[in-house]
Amino acid sequence: MTEAHSYTASEMLAILSARQLRDGQVVFAGIGVPLLAATLAQRTRCPALTILFEGGVIGAFVEPGKLPPSTNDQRCTKRANMVLGSADVLLLLQRGYVDVGFMGGAQIDQYGNLNSSFIGDPAKPKTRLPGTGGGNDISSLTNMIVAMKHEKRRFVENVDFITSPGFIRGGDTRRESGLPAGGMFRVITELAVFGFDDTSKRMKVLALNPGVSREEVQDNTGFTLQFDDRTEVTPPPTEHELQTLRLLDPERLFTA
Amino acid sequence: MTEAHSYTASEMLAILSARQLRDGQVVFAGIGVPLLAATLAQRTRCPALTILFEGGVIGAFVEPGKLPPSTNDQRCTKRANMVLGSADVLLLLQRGYVDVGFMGGAQIDQYGNLNSSFIGDPAKPKTRLPGTGGGNDISSLTNMIVAMKHEKRRFVENVDFITSPGFIRGGDTRRESGLPAGGMFRVITELAVFGFDDTSKRMKVLALNPGVSREEVQDNTGFTLQFDDRTEVTPPPTEHELQTLRLLDPERLFTA
Amino acid sequence: MLEAQLEPYTQLRDNMARRDRSLREKVMSLEEAASFVQDGMKVGLGGSTMSRTPMAMIWEVIRQRRKNLSVSRCIISTDGDLLFGSGASDHIISSWFAQGILWGLSKVMRHHVETQGKRFEEWSHMAVGMRYRAGGMGVPFLPTRAMLGSDVMKQRPEAKQIDCPFTGEKLLLVPALNPDVALIHVQRCDAYGNAQIDGLQFMDIDLALAANSVILTTERIVSNDQIRRAPDHTKIPFFCVDAVVEVPYGSAPHECYGLYEPMMNHMEAYVSQVNSDPVDGMRDYLEKYVYGPKSWTEYLSLIGMEELLDASQKGRSIYND
């Protein structure tokens, strides 16, 4: 691949994530790659995309070079259409106004459940992680795109702790748990783009990133992956995507 | 009484009602005599009184001669401390921020229950009245002062329909109905000031208006009234009270 | 009846998924916007009593001869009269229905409820608010402490009294109200529907979030730039809104905070006419003021320049200090 050294893994993540969005959608974006990816989509193919932030922002336009340190900071509000309470922006998810929730992940399992609370036994944790934030709300109430680093210890058969629910134990267990709407839609890593099987709700590979083999993906995953018969190869980042992205984050705050 | 013809019945009502308020209280006031009386209290003895209106107003200062046509009109907001949603101002009652609810009444019974919904059988009403508005909320959630016209058909043994609860069927029935806070505190008419017996929760006469006899009050009441041993006679309106009141309502919108 | 009122969550979400929530201009005429209101729908009205009543849209809906609307408003006044009197609605959900405090009882309401079998469904004022709020939050109910022990509660089997699973206290659960369409009048919004509301908000924010579609009438359409310069003044986000109609004096003869007070001569004349004869008086009023005019502007001309100027002078005085 001639592009192999022309972009970082984080840049790849942001660009592939941005491609998952459609114009006109209402997107609830977390900080970091999700915020970058949603902004990238908005500034390339999706001018009518609306970005929501957990701090209480609707329709934000993040300023290039002035990325906010979190989605609860004032930089998120610049030229927004509306600023509102943070419980109220989360309630928009519950009412159904949001098409896509878009966040990062620390640990994910075969059913798309995310853990950001505990490593090890929650009663006596090896590591106490920061917790759900809005992650549980977003993943409980809308369709999710997760962008994360692909490592075997992060892609596990069953997470130690379900912080943000995907399809719980697969099949109909999400709906049976009281979550009839939304669910895990896509997982994007530096290796591949994943979806979920309609029936079993297990993770499957939809497309390999350029220059990545099936074996490489499977070797970095802690459970057996399903591959689509028609597993495609994702086209590499375009110059336009890369340039726009680098304009947004010139200091490589989130794309180092 | 030398004052007998120097004020109207409505003026008497407003002045006696105003006297029931204490400085520093938070008062939820209905339109008409309650609004006038609360404003009168604020401009005479109670500068630290706070008036709330159902339309969503905290700390209103009604302008003399510019009485609002309802508590949901913009005139209520002039020089207020805060304007908020109408559900939110009613929730302040539920949370307990309000000391006194103050409204008019169309029909009341021995336990202080108010009817403003139906005359006759609700299934086939003789008259469909306007309904509760915030009356039910106010009387369910705080201590009530009611100012109303004293007529036998308005002071009945049991109201046709409990729109705004007083003590329901007396004794502990209010609390047992799920209303542990508040209750009917005073009823003010052009004939007398009424309270409620601590135990039976039946209406009793606390003080007669100047020039009014026990018999006159009883004759105009549809149930047997209890009189306090020490039933007093209310001092007549002072010049200061009358002047202040007439300044507030020079067109006699609510005091004709 | 109850089943029809409370949409299951999956249906609420399906309705929402079908709605176009993209950032797009949606400015149209009163006539076009009225197509969102179909016979038999649940219609929520913004404002309260005589304030920010979406009168122009109600006027247009009546002109288009809609029928069997189930209309909710926290407090309803002469707009309720017109909806009953024109035949547009046979069911009104509210906490209070009269012609305004100054005039008391509505003979029009009385006529239609006492002798024509129309329904005035009464909830406490806060309960109406909690029903919209539940609808806007996407939950099937909210708990309240009002209405307990009263006959207002006894008339409402749609609500459920429970013992609190935490404290054992008695509570009333009021069901969500998600109107099919909400009509809301605001001081200003942009072409996308981002709306600013000055002064009294009433229940309009909850109503906008709860409804399955929203028609916004506005005194003035402003640029999106103006909205974005003060994002914390936006009260209704654009993706709740399906139609934007610019209608100056769109609440006439009622008031719009900071712009005009009620047009009292017209109101007085109206009340006197319909209260003295709720059938023929109402018919004549509708002919002259609703069906007769060719446009909203012509309707305003019938109210008269002097009334408009006087109401505007009083309306702006809220800012004098």
Add this chain to the structure above:
Amino acid sequence: MLEAQLEPYTQLRDNMARRDRSLREKVMSLEEAASFVQDGMKVGLGGSTMSRTPMAMIWEVIRQRRKNLSVSRCIISTDGDLLFGSGASDHIISSWFAQGILWGLSKVMRHHVETQGKRFEEWSHMAVGMRYRAGGMGVPFLPTRAMLGSDVMKQRPEAKQIDCPFTGEKLLLVPALNPDVALIHVQRCDAYGNAQIDGLQFMDIDLALAANSVILTTERIVSNDQIRRAPDHTKIPFFCVDAVVEVPYGSAPHECYGLYEPMMNHMEAYVSQVNSDPVDGMRDYLEKYVYGPKSWTEYLSLIGMEELLDASQKGRSIYND
């Protein structure tokens, strides 16, 4: 534990009845205001993450050596570190606890939770909001659709899963949270406590209504006349407020919308110091920046003029357009 958290309605009302809600001036010093915070109390913090953190009040509470506070905040960052690290709190209720997104995990939190037996009680972000909202509404719970099916829910016996009595749907009831005292920082308020909050509100309005007392710190005290000229900009009414303290840069080194952004050099140095040694690093930080200074102004001097000016320049840029 649960019983202690959820006050019965009669107790909530009794507490409120005893509160002085009259229109009165309540301006005092940080030292005086801190007397509202007593050992063992439930303390709610306004703002979120690094925004409008009531840092000056937290700083004073730590200086006064309060103990055993149960602290709640929607999202908590370095303020949580200081509360655990100083020994002021042994129980933090939040949806997220780290040092800020840029720095990730808090080694201070990890130290105290993993080895010192302190509690970080986790709820979803919306659930924290609904708990304050229930508290502010005077109801014992609110229904939500989040947390269901997750291990976050399984760790919270304080919440109750039910089948909706209307629809049969699964719902989670989250219990009201009524802090004994709330610490909230605002851009401006009057001497009575009528507060305006610009920009991001977070959960501060619900928190103020829910708490049994509120200490308001403010960048600036303005006249009551100024408040009354724009009553629809008031976000917290005076009768919720028990103390008003004017503290310029009262959120430093965090941000205050429209006035200053976070003081990043200070934050970077702080994180580096405490993450490299959560015990001694924290002790040294507290000595130098919390216990050491004679006043808040002296603390600001330690942060430094250049940081303040830079943060202020960036803070005001939100209004440049």
